[in-house]
Amino acid sequence: MQTWSEQHDLVRAMLDQVRVDGLFTRGEAALDDTWDRLGVSDHPTTAALRNRLRAYVGRYGRGLPVGERLVGSTDVLESAFGVQKRLSRDQSQNGLTVLSAGLGALLGEVTPEQMRADIDRVPEKAVNNWAARTFGKTVQWFRRRFVNPGPCTTNGEPNPG
Structure with a gap:
């Protein structure tokens, strides 16, 4: 149950960031900062989910010019x-x-x-x-x-x- 709750928290944090701030160059770093404050475990499933969510944010934000954002909601x-x-x-x-x-x-x-x-x-x-x-x-x-x-x-x- 704790693993599921951690994964739910990861997804919510990512969705909150994308809905409010969109996708942007430093999106991965901002997401990592938020997730670090959550203090989630290194459970393999949680780590895999974190990597997939981070990759999504990075794929669409990494190539953008600084200051530019894509609407994420x-x-x-x-x-x-x-x-x-x-x-x-x-x-x-x-x-x-x-x-x-x-x-x-x-x-x-x-x-x-x-x-x-x-x-x-x-x-x-x-x-x-x-x-x-x-x-x-x-x-x-x-x-x-x-x-x-x-x-x-x-x-x-x-x-x-």
Whole structure:
């Protein structure tokens, strides 16, 4: 039971780091520091799990430039998409919007000067064309169009929900 508990603690610590800090150059070292404070045993299964988790964090973080991070949690991405949908209001009802082009600015560090330069450099029409080519029709669009095409039932009576 103690071995299982230690392994559970290792996994939780790794997930906590990746969810909050993402994947980054010194991710393995940060994880080792956290795990050292846990004081886990050298049980062979625990050591094997620790090595596999460490390898995962290292594989995706080791080659990144210092200061750059990869998002390591769908929670962060879902929150970013939620912000986009709020910003685009009624245009977001079909799923992803052209504001998806701004995910880097939303999740990364960008100065107002960089943002202004990018806005001035790229015409809105080019962004809209890119979004139309990249996203196409969304699942929500198809669902409304073909699965639930309207508020009426087959007998012509309104569908109460």
